[in-house]
Amino acid sequence: VSHHPMIVACHCEGQGWKFWGDSNLKSKFWGRSIQLDPVGVLTLEFDDGEIFQWSK
Known part of the structure; x- marks a missing residue:
């Protein structure tokens, strides 16, 4: 995670x-x-075990 260059990260968990x-x-x-x-x-x-990934 950084401001310059701007890099963001996230993590969420649910049931x-x-x-x-x-x-x-x-x-x-x-x-x-x-x-x-x-x-x-x-x-x-x-x-x-099913995984979905999105990338750009």
């Missing part, structure tokens, strides 16, 4: 599942606007 991830922002300046794109991996795991 039968766990969720965690980390992400940073990729930025592009277009002259009159800015584009911010999240980059990282998010993971959702269920107690039965």
Whole structure:
């Protein structure tokens, strides 16, 4: 976890599942606007072993 460069992390648990991830922002300046794109991996795991992952 960091402020410069910006890196965020999260962790959540509930009955039968766990969720965690980390992400940073990729930025592009277009002259009159800015584009911010999240980059990282998010993971959702269920107690039965099934896992879903999202990445950018």
